[in-house]
Amino acid sequence: MSGTRVTAAMRMGVREQCRRPLLLILLVVFPAYVVSRSIAETEATPHLIGLPGGATVMTSMKELHGAVMAGTAIAFAAGLCGVFVMQSALAGDRRLVLAGYRPGETVLARLAVLAADTALVVAVSLAVTAAYFTPAAWAPFIAAAVLLGVTYGALGALLGALLDKLAATYLMLFLVMTDLGIVQNPMFGDGEPAGWAVLLPGYGPTRLMVDGAYSDAFHAGGELVLGLAWTVALGAAVYAVLVRALGAHGS
Amino acid sequence: MSAFAAVGGSFVREHLRTRLTLALLVAIPVFFVLIFASVLGEFAKALGGTMSGNGATSAISAGWAAAFLCGALAFFQVSSSRGADRRLAAAGLGAARVASARIAAAVALGIVVSAVAFVTLWARSGIAHPWHAAAAILAFALIYVGVGALVGALIAAPLEGSLLVVLVFAVDAFSGPSMTSSGGILAHGPTRDATNLLIAAGTGEPSPGGDWLAVGAAVLLALAVAFGAFWLAARSRS
Numbered sequence: 001m002s003g004t005r006v007t008a009a010m011r012m013g014v015r016e017q018c019r020r021p022l023l024l025i026l027l028v029v030f031p032a033y034v035v036s037r038s039i040a041e042t043e044a045t046p047h048l049i050g051l052p053g054g055a056t057v058m059t060s061m062k063e064l065h066g067a068v069m070a071g072t073a074i075a076f077a078a079g080l081c082g083v084f085v086m087q088s089a090l091a092g093d094r095r096l097v098l099a100g101y102r103p104g105e106t107v108l109a110r111l112a113v114l115a116a117d118t119a120l121v122v123a124v125s126l127a128v129t130a131a132y133f134t135p136a137a138w139a140p141f142i143a144a145a146v147l148l149g150v151t152y153g154a155l156g157a158l159l160g161a162l163l164d165k166l167a168a169t170y171l172m173l174f175l176v177m178t179d180l181g182i183v184q185n186p187m188f189g190d191g192e193p194a195g196w197a198v199l200l201p202g203y204g205p206t207r208l209m210v211d212g213a214y215s216d217a218f219h220a221g222g223e224l225v226l227g228l229a230w231t232v233a234l235g236a237a238v239y240a241v242l243v244r245a246l247g248a249h250g251s
Numbered sequence: 252m253s254a255f256a257a258v259g260g261s262f263v264r265e266h267l268r269t270r271l272t273l274a275l276l277v278a279i280p281v282f283f284v285l286i287f288a289s290v291l292g293e294f295a296k297a298l299g300g301t302m303s304g305n306g307a308t309s310a311i312s313a314g315w316a317a318a319f320l321c322g323a324l325a326f327f328q329v330s331s332s333r334g335a336d337r338r339l340a341a342a343g344l345g346a347a348r349v350a351s352a353r354i355a356a357a358v359a360l361g362i363v364v365s366a367v368a369f370v371t372l373w374a375r376s377g378i379a380h381p382w383h384a385a386a387a388i389l390a391f392a393l394i395y396v397g398v399g400a401l402v403g404a405l406i407a408a409p410l411e412g413s414l415l416v417v418l419v420f421a422v423d424a425f426s427g428p429s430m431t432s433s434g435g436i437l438a439h440g441p442t443r444d445a446t447n448l449l450i451a452a453g454t455g456e457p458s459p460g461g462d463w464l465a466v467g468a469a470v471l472l473a474l475a476v477a478f479g480a481f482w483l484a485a486r487s488r489s
Contacts, residue, residue: 026414061297084410167272188290
């Protein structure tokens with residue numbers, strides 16, 4: 001019974017998204033434009049970067065931009081989806097709870113909608129990246145892109161549940177720009193993030209992405225675990241906050 | 252006039268009621284100028300742009316902070332206030348005065364954000380032509396009030412609208428003449444001339460009169476567009 005209700009709520013959520021053609025267009029156009037334009041515009045000037053495991057590699061800014069820009073675009077789009085999918089959950093799902101749904105069921109359905117949006121953005125970003133840049137190992141590269149989408153989608157959802165929409169939007173965009181655009185970005189400085197960058201959610205996935213981009217062998221086990229830990233922690237926090245918010249209003 | 256001032260003041264308070272929003276309106280320009288300026292020169296060089304030097308990169312990061320914050324603010328002002336503004340207009344204030352009060356609130360918040368960005372810029376690296384820089388940063392803010400309000404007039408949904416504002420910002424910021432050498436139609440974004448003014452102010456170069464006229468025209472057009480967007484949102488549908 002519970003599974004059927006969750007499936008029904010999920011179906012309604014996905015149908016609601018499909019009724020918004022502009023959203024689907026933007027979720028395709030935004031990452032496609034940002035990734036393709038960034039790579040196409042960048043000069044092929046040489047740049048030395050450090051890989052997980054301690055190796056260094058001489059690459060070009062153009063290749064490097066190809067390697068990391070998908071992550072930034074994914075995080076921006078998934079983060080904003082997270083903010084507003086959860087804002088609408090708080091507005092609409094209280095009625096479902098009053099009608100007899102358990103808060104956890106409605107939250108699972110909303111998380112599935114967020115996952116669908118994130119999957120679309122990840123797929124578009126990777127497809128566009130593949131047109132310009134071929135990673136040395138696709139598996140860690142794809143895993144990093146998915147991790148970034150899920151982590152920032154969850155972070156956006158958490159902010160959307162806790163803050164008003166303007167503050168959540170500002171904070172989401174600022175976090176992505178700072179974490180992925182600057183602190184983790186190997187295009188700047190000596191090509192490796194500073195030591196304190198490990199404290200931010202983008203560290204694990206970005207290092208995993210750089211490893212997949214430039215190395216056939218896998219050296220980013222610790223970074224993968226760190227990225228997964230952020231995802232699990234943020235996912236659990238989103239679930240708990242939303243269940244509590246919906247439950248409090250539904251009781 | 253007093254009703255207009257009261258409504259305009261309440262529109263400002265509407266956004267500042269959330270303490271975190273107020274804190275972010277102050278903190279984000281500071282962080283933009285302090286953090287982003289350090290890497291913008293490297294980024295512009297990677298894209299084949301001409302911007303280099305501490306003065307130019309610090310100055311442009313201040314402009315972008317003002318633009319980004321005011322664009323999102325204006326979008327949410329239009330998209331989330333339709334119902335309330337229609338009721339205010341129908342209650343006797345009129346759509347034009349509601350729109351004017353909204354513009355006044357957006358401009359007031361734009362001035363606050365621009366002032367924070369300007370002071371941070373001055374404290375961080377000094378400014379060769381401070382008054383030019385102040386005017387250019389405010390121009391960034393007001394131009395994006397127009398962009399955000401226009402998006403808000405066309406799109407009510409917050410996710411679609413905020414994505415579009417970010418997309419316009421990304422196209423405009425990274426296609427400008429200082430960031431890329433490729434030119435093309437995208438290099439003629441809404442803040443192109445304000446960018447030239449701001450970089451000149453940061454590096455101590457003189458600014459041609461044509462740039463000032465172009466920026467003035469862009470600001471007037473943006474405010475006219477914003478007024479139209481707020482008026483459309485407030486007018487009665489009957």
